[in-house]
Amino acid sequence: MKAWQLTGFGLDHLVLNDIPKPEPGPDEVLVRVSAVSLNYRDKLLCDGKYNPHLELPITQVADAVGEVVALGTGVTRFRPGDRVVTNYCTRWIDGQPTSKETLYSLGNTLPGALAEFLALTEDALAAAPAYLTDEEAAALPCAALTAWYALVEKGQLHAGQTVLIQGTGGVSLFGLQIAAALGATVIVTSSSDEKLARVKALGATHTINYSRTPNWENEALALTGKQGVDHILEVVGGKNLAQSIEALKPGGQISIIGILDGFDSTIALFSLIKKQAVLRGISVGPRRALEDMLRKFDELKLRPFIDSVYAFNDARAAYDRLEKGAFGKIVIRVRD
Known part of the structure; x- marks a missing residue:
């Protein structure tokens, strides 16, 4: 599959690679990624300021929406065909923080979502609101x-x-x-x-x-x-x-x-x-809070402000836009 990976620090080292398609392990689901959105944290990661000890190469970006296409053993929360969004802190399900939540985040210590497929534990996903487009749903997880x-x-x-x-x-x-x-x-x-x-x-x-x-x-x-x-x-x-x-x-x-x-x-x-x-x-929040927020957004029918949408092959241009400053979220469409 195709994936945008950081092979060294600096935007010149963000490259489109062919890597093996992941297979879902126990308690994991395989998600076919539809769209992702960028956060300032993605720029910091790319620049080497967020985690200077990043193990390279690593697929980038944490915020995504996609369709569940396969299940590992033991999965109970989702079925094939469900549309889901990622939770930034993949192991923070609920409760008070312990200071380790951000250690387990996509594009940092775990392979990110700027790829055609993503295998992730079911506990790190939430149901995407049906009223939102893929671009809008992808914009929510971290910033909102x-x-x-x-x-x-x-x-x-x-x-x-x-x-x-x-x-x-x-x-x-x-x-x-x-x-x-x-x-x-x-x-x-x-x-x-x-x-x-x-x-x-x-x-x-x-x-x-x-x-x-x-x-x-x-x-x-x-x-x-x-x-x-x-x-x-x-x-x-x-x-x-x-x-x-x-x-x-x-x-x-x-x-x-x-x-x-x-x-x-x-x-x-x-x-x-x-x-x-x-x-x-404040460092984002647990999945339970994400689900509470998504329910309230659904009730109020709130829609995120989208600055711009880029094609998958134009990911670097999206990062350039992030560098220059945007009004709203920058989205990369992974599949049509």
Whole structure:
């Protein structure tokens, strides 16, 4: 079968190879992959920053949708013909994290889904919503679950609260979508007026251009009558985290998701203490939360924002688009 494999670090080492078609082992299913979507994590893996000890070559990409075509012994959750999506943390089924969940993720320690077929334990899969296209279903597993787990599962978001979303990447747009659908007031920050106009049309209540307003936390406070926001999806990291704390309502929550501005941060501990703020690191979520989210998406008929769709043979162009920045999810169609 054909598979896009990373043979060394750097996009030049992402190559289309012929490799043996996998066979499902005990408790595994064989999935014929229909489509995959890219995440910022895929760029970090390709660049050697996510796992510098990656064992190469390895098939790339974690988020996928496909059709079950064969079963290993002992499989009870799926039948041939079922349409399924992958769960990013393949061994995190439910319960509290143990810090080892992300060690068992596709395209990292396990062969990924940017291939014609994928063999995976049935516990790492969830039923895909019937109302979504393959491209839309492939866009959900990592980014949507991260936003859902941060805001709904851990944050207990409810109508009437205020959510501040940073940027317009995959997690951020899902955060906007989820928060608006659940009745929250949403503030979005970006350096692009064009993107801010688009998120306003998609349900954002307020927008802040942080290139013109570098002290964006003051604007966020002004927009909330100096009360501050209830939830922040922190995707920037670095010095931006200190600004997020200043923008927060007392007792508010910051979900730390991204590291765009660096892996380290210096914050004012007194501000954190005075506000009794909650800072929580978020690394996707368990399969049970994914299934909860998919049911809610089905109920609300939410559809992800797709930036662009590429053919399987054009996977490198999709990675180029990821490098340049996208508005919504980048999808690669594996089969027609």
